[in-house]
Structures are given as C-alpha cells and as structure tokens.
Amino acid sequence: MAFPDGFLWGAATAAYQIEGSPLADGAGASIWHRFCHTPGLVHGGDTGDVACDHYRRWPEDIALMRRLGLQSYRFSIAWGRVLPQGTGTANSAGLDFYERLVDQLLEAGIAPNATLYHWDLPAALDDRGGWLNRDSADWFAEYADLVFRRLDGRVKMWTTLNEPWVVMDGGYLSGALAPGHRNLFEAPIVAHNLLRAHGKAVQAYRASGAHRIGLVVNLEPKYPASDAPQDRVATRRAHAYMNRHFMDPVFRGRYDAVLVRMFGAAWPAFPASDLDLIRTPIDFLGINYYTRNVVRDDAGRFPLPVERPVQRGATYTETGWEVFPQGLLDTLNWVRTRYGNPPVYITENGAAFDDPPVAQGGAVHDALRTDYLRQHLRVLHRAIAEGCDLRGYYAWSLLDNLEWAHGYSKRFGLVHVDYRNQRRTLKDSGAWYARVIASNGQCL
Ligand SMILES: N=[N+]=NCCCCNC(=O)[C@@H]1[C@H]2[C@H](O)[C@@H](O)[C@H](O)[C@@H](CO)[C@@H]12
Numbered sequence: 001m002a003f004p005d006g007f008l009w010g011a012a013t014a015a016y017q018i019e020g021s022p023l024a025d026g027a028g029a030s031i032w033h034r035f036c037h038t039p040g041l042v043h044g045g046d047t048g049d050v051a052c053d054h055y056r057r058w059p060e061d062i063a064l065m066r067r068l069g070l071q072s073y074r075f076s077i078a079w080g081r082v083l084p085q086g087t088g089t090a091n092s093a094g095l096d097f098y099e100r101l102v103d104q105l106l107e108a109g110i111a112p113n114a115t116l117y118h119w120d121l122p123a124a125l126d127d128r129g130g131w132l133n134r135d136s137a138d139w140f141a142e143y144a145d146l147v148f149r150r151l152d153g154r155v156k157m158w159t160t161l162n163e164p165w166v167v168m169d170g171g172y173l174s175g176a177l178a179p180g181h182r183n184l185f186e187a188p189i190v191a192h193n194l195l196r197a198h199g200k201a202v203q204a205y206r207a208s209g210a211h212r213i214g215l216v217v218n219l220e221p222k223y224p225a226s227d228a229p230q231d232r233v234a235t236r237r238a239h240a241y242m243n244r245h246f247m248d249p250v251f252r253g254r255y256d257a258v259l260v261r262m263f264g265a266a267w268p269a270f271p272a273s274d275l276d277l278i279r280t281p282i283d284f285l286g287i288n289y290y291t292r293n294v295v296r297d298d299a300g301r302f303p304l305p306v307e308r309p310v311q312r313g314a315t316y317t318e319t320g321w322e323v324f325p326q327g328l329l330d331t332l333n334w335v336r337t338r339y340g341n342p343p344v345y346i347t348e349n350g351a352a353f354d355d356p357p358v359a360q361g362g363a364v365h366d367a368l369r370t371d372y373l374r375q376h377l378r379v380l381h382r383a384i385a386e387g388c389d390l391r392g393y394y395a396w397s398l399l400d401n402l403e404w405a406h407g408y409s410k411r412f413g414l415v416h417v418d419y420r421n422q423r424r425t426l427k428d429s430g431a432w433y434a435r436v437i438a439s440n441g442q443c444l
Pocket residue numbers: 014017162163166218220288290306348396403404412
C-alpha cells in the first residue's frame with residue numbers, strides 16, 4: 001500500500017527526555033529539572049540529568065537516524081539552554097548546540113522539525129508565575145523570535161507547543177507533571193495563556209520566518225461505554241475537555257460551550273481580542289495519537305474522573321493504553337470534517353511494551369511494537385484514501401527515553417538504550433520501520 005510521493009517519514013524525541021546535561025554550558029534549569037529533583041514525584045527518583053546523553057552523543061544518534069533512513073527528525077529545543085532566565089540574555093552555547101545539530105541533520109539529508117516547547121519551562125519563569133502569568137505569551141514570543149532568526153531556513157518546519165492539553169491537565173489539574181499544581185481555577189488560565197503564546201509565536205514567525213509553522217495536539221477519540229444517555233453526555237464532556245479544548249479556539253476562534261459550562265465559576269472572562277490572536281492561521285497541524293478512551297457516566301463530576309474501562313479482548317500497552325488504531329482513522333476524519341481538512345502530520349505515535357532484553361548478538365525482538373506501528377500505519381493509508389490531507393508520520397520515539405513521571409520504566413524507542421553504559425541497540429521494530437520508509441509504505 002504505497003503512500004503518496006513526498007509523504008514524510010520520521011521519528012520524534014524531546015529535549016528533556018533525551019539530552020541530559022540540563023545545566024551544561026550556561027543552560028538554565030527547567031521546571032522538569034526541579035520536578036525530577038523533588039523526592040517522590042518521579043518513578044524511582046529518576047531525573048533527566050543524564051537521560052540518553054544526547055547532548056554529547058548526538059552525532060551517534062544522527063548516525064542511527066541515517067541507518068533508519070529517516071527523512072525527517074522531530075526534536076524540541078530546550079528554552080532554558082537558549083535563554084537561561086527565560087527572557088533577556090541569550091546563551092550562545094545553547095544556540096550553538098542546536099545549530100550544530102541542525103547542520104548535521106541537513107548534512108545527513110534529514111529535515112529538521114523543531115518544537116519550541118515540549119514542557120520544559122525555564123524555572124526562572126515559573127518563579128514569575130509561569131503559564132499563569134499573562135506575560136508568558138510575550139516571554140514565549142521573545143524566545144521563539146530569537147530561535148527563528150537563528151535557525152529558520154535550515155529548519156523549515158516549526159511547531160510552537162507540544163500538547164498544551166497535557167501541560168494544562170498534568171501540570172495544573174492532576175499535578176502528575178511539572179510544575180505539579182492541582183487547581184481547577186488555574187487550568188483554564190494556563191490553557192488560555194498557552195494558546196496566546198502559540199498565537200504570538202505564529203505572528204512572530206510571520207514577521208521573520210519564510211517556511212512553515214504549526215501546533216502539536218494530543219487527540220484521543222472518546223466513545224460512549226453504552227447508548228445510555230448518561231454515557232453519551234459524559235462522552236461529549238470528555239471530548240470537549242480534551243479534544244475540542246484547543247482545536248476549537250485555534251481553528252474556529254471560540255471555546256466549546258460545553259467546556260465553558262464544565263468549568264463553571266472557574267472559567268474566567270477572557271478578552272475577545274485574545275481569540276483573534278489565538279486563531280492566527282497556521283500552516284499545518286501535528287497530531288499525537290496513542291489510544292482511545294471509552295467513557296462512562298461521570299455523574300456531572302468535574303474534573304472528570306480519569307478511568308479507562310477495560311475492553312474485553314483488547315491489547316494494552318505498558319502505559320495502560322488500549323491499542324485501538326480505528327481511533328486514529330476516526331480522529332483524522334473528525335479533523336478533516338470539523339476543521340476544514342488542514343494539512344496534518346502524525347507527530348507522535350508509538351507504544352511502550354515490556355520489551356525483551358537485548359539478546360546475544362544485540363537484538364531486541366519487540367514484535368508487539370512492530371505490530372502496533374503496522375496497524376496504525378495501515379489506518380493512515382485508509383485515511384488518505386478517505387480524503388484526509390495527511391503529509392507525514394513521526395514514530396514516537398527514536399530512542400528509549402525519560403517517560404516523564406514514569407522515569408525510565410517505560411520504553412517507547414525504536415532503539416533500545418542501556419542506561420548503564422548508553423549503548424544503543426536497534427530493535428526489530430526499528431529495522432522494520434527502516435524497510436517501511438525505504439518502500440514508502442509498500443511493504444505494510
Ligand atoms: N487522560 N489521559 N490521557 C492520556 C493522554 C496521553 C497524553 N500523553 C502523551 O500524549 C505523551 C506524549 C508526549 O509528547 C511525549 O513526550 C511522551 O513521551 C509520549 C508518551 O507518553 C506522549
């Protein structure tokens with residue numbers, strides 16, 4: 001099932017999850033450095049102090065990307081490496097690191113796809129209120145403009161934010177992610193400032209950039225557990241809270257009324273002009289897809305109860321997510337029909353499984369991951385046939401890495417990392433993905 005000519009095949013990572021050396025060469029600490037170094041918050045007390053040591057081993061990792069035949073590599077830039085205090089004086093060593101990485105990617109024939117914010121807010125800005133401060137949109141635009149002026153042209157695909165929903169829900173409601181707040185009144189303020197920051201960065205790009213910029217969202221289709229009215233109402237609420245929450249303002253210039261009602265008194269009165277900023281047109285949408293959610297009656301409770309009722313006969317990943325490729329097709333058709341069929345890249349898709357250990361001779365027989373990826377790629381081919389403007393796909397992740405509060409206990413990589421000695425081993429799924437890329441999907 002060949003994909004269209006020019007379909008872009010890649011893999012993705014994020015700075016704090018792979019780089020290590022979070023304070024090297026003048027870099028400023030991030031909220032994830034602080035979060036990991038706060039006892040009890042991350043599995044096993046794991047931190048990003050070393051991670052995959054990519055800050056030093058990036059040439060070796062580019063060689064791995066060449067071996068996979070990647071056409072593009074999605075990575076994120078650590079704001080605190082570039083602006084240690086978040087604003088003000090730039091750190092040339094930090095900019096130099098990303099410039100060298102980009103230049104070598106281009107040398108290898110791999111198109112860089114840079115994400116400006118993948119959750120690692122400079123701690124100095126969190127001390128000034130972080131995303132709760134309306135000034136955060138200006139701080140982000142200053143950072144974005146600095147990086148655009150340094151790298152645009154060599155980087156031709158930019159995304160502003162990675163998964164603002166997770167930043168809001170994990171960082172300010174459940175508290176499971178940095179900065180670990182649990183405050184219903186903070187969540188909509190953070191979401192709104194993230195969206196304003198996105199809009200200001202897009203406007204900054206239109207002033208100086210010459211290529212393409214987008215936004216990356218996590219979309220998770222919601223299905224009612226039954227046809228009972230209370231299950232259907234709960235499903236619509238879950239859909240409003242996660243999926244329409246950011247898509248509606250960015251593409252339609254207004255918030256979902258169901259969402260506003262759910263927050264009730266916790267929903268502030270935002271200036272109408274903010275929505276004009278937020279809906280500044282983008283060039284493409286990045287969708288991170290992992291799983292679906294089956295939703296039962298929430299009895300009107302908010303925040304929503306986080307539950308994933310077990311589906312008989314389904315396969316589940318190590319993060320507890322049901323393997324449900326149909327949800328990816330349903331999501332892509334929903335985006336196509338509700339938001340005017342924007343150009344879409346799958347910017348993350350993958351799974352953590354309990355991989356077998358590295359076998360003698362260096363192999364990792366991760367058949368479950370290969371099967372997960374194959375099922376989802378086959379669905380993409382159908383989505384294109386059904387009219388979705390799907391431009392490319394990035395597997396999550398190039399390397400096993402720091403899975404946030406799960407620490408190093410969950411492995412998503414196409415490449416195994418032995419954290420004791422940083423040895424990389426290409427897994428069977430990685431070798432298989434290389435064949436998919438080489439055949440433009442023909443071998444699926
Ligand atoms: N309720 N509920 N919801 C679950 C919704 C899933 C949200 N998590 C993600 O999408 C994260 C994304 C992240 O970019 C990457 O940095 C992470 O390593 C991967 C794997 O975890 C995924």
